[in-house]
Each structure stands twice: as C-alpha cells, then as structure tokens.
Amino acid sequence: MSMLVMAAIMAFLHHLAAFTVVSTLAIEVALFKPPLTLVQARRLQIVDSVFGISAGLLLVIGMGRFHFEKGAAYYFHNPFFLTKFSLFIAAALISIYPTLLFLSWKQDIKAGTAPTIDPVKVRKARMCMMLELTAIVGILFCAPMMARGL
Numbered sequence: 001m002s003m004l005v006m007a008a009i010m011a012f013l014h015h016l017a018a019f020t021v022v023s024t025l026a027i028e029v030a031l032f033k034p035p036l037t038l039v040q041a042r043r044l045q046i047v048d049s050v051f052g053i054s055a056g057l058l059l060v061i062g063m064g065r066f067h068f069e070k071g072a073a074y075y076f077h078n079p080f081f082l083t084k085f086s087l088f089i090a091a092a093l094i095s096i097y098p099t100l101l102f103l104s105w106k107q108d109i110k111a112g113t114a115p116t117i118d119p120v121k122v123r124k125a126r127m128c129m130m131l132e133l134t135a136i137v138g139i140l141f142c143a144p145m146m147a148r149g150l
Helices: 003-031 038-068 072-076 079-094 096-103 106-110 119-147
Strands: none
Touching: 003 038, 003 119, 038 079, 038 096, 038 106, 072 079, 079 096, 079 119, 096 119
C-alpha cells in the first residue's frame, strides 16, 4: 500500500476518533443533569468509557500520522501543533475529575440504585466538561493553521 493511501487512511481514522471524542463529550454534557436515574448513570459510565478509548486512539493515531506525513520534526517545531497538543493534554487531565466521579458510582449502580451526587461535585464536573469543550474549540482553531504550515 502506498504512503499516500496510508496517510489518507490514518487521516480518516484520526478524524473518526476526533468526532467520537466530541460527540461523546456532548452526550455526557446532555446526560449529566442530576438528579440522575439509574439508567442515566449507567449510560454516563458507558459513554465516558467510549470517550476515554476514543481519546486514547486519537492520540495514538495522531502520533502515527507523523510517519506517513510530514514527520515529527515538522510537527514539534510548529507552534500551532504544540498549542493543539497542549490543549489536548490539558483536556485529558481535566477529564479525569468527571471520570473518577462516574466511576465512584459503581457500588450504587451494582446495587441497582441511582447515585446521589453532592451539588459541589456536580458543579465541578460540569465545569470540567465545559473546559474540555473550550479546549476542543482551541484545537479546532489550531488544526487548519498547523495543516497550512503557519
């Protein structure tokens, strides 16, 4: 298979993972409206798992694109790439709080009861999700700049 075809396949997979990250985050924001039902809590845990897997794939596939495209040296000397990558890492770190909150419901869900969530934790988790969405906007701004070598 030619390098051009592989680059196109890698770009497709990268975009698929990115759109999955964005859509699962949007679903989380829409679902996380306490008080939660047992079904909502289960769905949040599942969606957050897909979110995390997609984010991991996005990172791995994105790094894999170095080989098929311009090379790591090009990307790591591009300020828009460095900003985009920094925003991705920041969003990943920020996403830890909601993930840990969702995972903390495991016992309640296993017992068949909806979790009760402290309002302070609700505010923190929602703030984290909004910050993640904001980081995505920054990433979307940087992507075309980076692709054009700016």
